[in-house]
Amino acid sequence: MLNNPGLYVHFPWCIKKCPYCDFNSHPLKDDVDQQRYLNSLLEDWQEQITSTFADAKDTQSLDIGFKTVFFGGGTPSLFKPHLMAILLNELPLAPDAEITMEANPGTQEYTDFEEYLSAGINRLSIGAQSFQNSQLEKLGRVHNRDETIAAVAKAKSAGFTNINIDLMWGLPGQSLEDALFDLESAISLSPQHISWYQLTIEAKTEFAKRPPLLPIDGILAEIENAGNVLLASRGYHRYEISAYAKDGAYCHHNINYWSFGDYVGLGAGAHGKVSNARGVLRTQKASQPRLYQNEPRKTSYQTVTKSQLTLEFMMNALRLIDGTDIQTFTEKTGLQWQSIQPQWEALAQQGLVQTNRCSTTELGLRYLDTVLEKFVS
Ligand SMILES: C[S@@+](CC[C@H](N)C(=O)[O-])C[C@H]1O[C@@H](n2cnc3c(N)ncnc32)[C@H](O)[C@@H]1O
Ligand code: SF4
Structure with missing residues (x-):
């Protein structure tokens, strides 16, 4: 039986593709019909609720609603807040559900943070990656350091009290001092949560084709050790390899993944995991936005x-x-x-x-x- 599943919703577009990224993201063109994508998500949901939750017991487990929802991408914050609200209204949600949205600085949309909050989103994950402009350029990011700082300030003044900042380390040419500067900069914005990922060179990315010069192992080890000490000294408790929370502000959605819990995946390329009478199943939707929207009900199932x-x-x-x-x-x-x-x-x-x-x-x-x-x- 499904046990309080989480819900992941994927938005497959970004302003442009970053050279290190192997997530299912496609450059945004003007003609993306957001209403059509919303309709596809709703159809996808209808299909999954009838096939995945076919068992009466499984439907019961949804009576309490999703305890966590995660809008990930791509760049979900390019999606209009009133469409997010429509989607959230259609889904069974627990009263105190944690509802996270990933947001990229520098994409205009953060002027709408209040609207995202009213739509029901109560946790933001802001993709800073680095606070050094020269590094952001190497990473092909569309924002600079000031825009990240402005995005966090706007999120706070809109009323968000649960904010994560994503940072990466082990970046091209990065020294120990550079990495600690990034962490200090993030900490100075007092987010409730920091995700601190070591950059990995993923196959088929721009960085895999033209590898940048990364720090040598000795420097990587120094960065990792000193970063962990710094985060702990500022009250960020490391509870997962790359996740650090202050005052118990853990990411419950991800804790569900790490505890091998069930989750439903909606949207282009989304994965899900459901345990039911047939065993543990993995679900997967078509990755290409066009194919997904042509057949939003099509789900492939694989037994683990x-x-x-x-x-x-x-x-x-x-x-x-x-x-x-x-x-x-x-x-x-x-x-x-x-x-x-x-x-x-x-x-x-x-x-x-x-x-x-x-x-x-x-x-x-x-x-x-x-x-x-x-x-x-
Ligand atoms: C789904 S991704 C992207 C979220 C958002 N679109 C952004 O870029 O800010 C979530 C996080 O994974 C991390 N990430 C992405 N590619 C990575 C890589 N190759 N190595 C390490 N971390 C990576 C980044 O910190 C990123 O913010
Ligand atoms: S903005 Fe995020 S999801 Fe989009 S390409 Fe860059 S790293 Fe990938």
């Missing part, structure tokens, strides 16, 4: 096999600094803990995982790939 389940659970749960308890493994995968006991004990002997929790040690977190290799079948 038993051997994939363990690895998928570990890939998520072990990103959490505290992992999960052992029962959660059985609850979410339907597998017995004993089925992985031999691998787990071997890892515990190497000091990579805890003995009484499904969680890594500090060492294991640093060598997460080595830990995960044990669960590749």
Whole structure:
């Protein structure tokens, strides 16, 4: 049975494509018909509610409504707030649902922050990436440092009290000082949450074709250590590899992913994960906006096999600094803990995982790939 699923809604357009990005995003052209995309999302929802929630018990689990909604992209803040409001009105939402929207600075739309708040969005994730203009240029961003600062100020004055800032580190030519400057700049804006991602060069991106010069391993290690110390000293609690929250302002939507919870995915290229009588299923929608809008009801389903389940659970749960308890493994995968006991004990002997929790040690977190290799079948 679906257990309080989250909802992810994808918006596949951006002003322009950033050279490091492999998300499903397409350059925005003037002729994007937003009303048509909204209609597609509504149709998609109708299809998923009838097929995915076909079981009466599953429908019951939706009676309480989605506890979290995440509008991600692409650039969802290019989407008109009144259309977001229409969509949110059609969805079953828990009364205190966390509703996040990703917003890019420098795209005009942040003048509408009040309207997004009235539409029901109560958490903003602002993509700063860096606070150095020269770096922002290298990253192909459409905004500069001042525009990011202005976006955060406007979000606050509009009434947002739950703001995340996305930053990346290990950027082309970045020194330790540069990375700490970025973190200090973000912290000085007092967001409730900071996501601090190490830049990865993804296949088929511009950066993969023309690789920039990245910091050497020694500098990367220094940045990671000093950044973690700085964030902790300013009250940002690291609860996942790249996520830091102040005063308990965790991102519940992402915690649901990392705890291997269920979620419904709407929109071009959106993925979902649902557990029902058929097992654990992955859902996927067409990535191309044109194809998606031509056939918004078309959903492909793939059953996660038993051997994939363990690895998928570990890939998520072990990103959490505290992992999960052992029962959660059985609850979410339907597998017995004993089925992985031999691998787990071997890892515990190497000091990579805890003995009484499904969680890594500090060492294991640093060598997460080595830990995960044990669960590749
Ligand atoms: C869905 S993405 C984009 C959100 C928004 N469109 C933006 O760019 O600000 C969410 C975050 O992932 C991070 N990200 C994207 N590509 C990355 C990469 N190649 N390596 C590390 N982090 C990446 C960025 O920090 C980004 O803000
Ligand atoms: S704005 Fe965000 S989603 Fe769009 S291309 Fe850049 S990184 Fe990717």
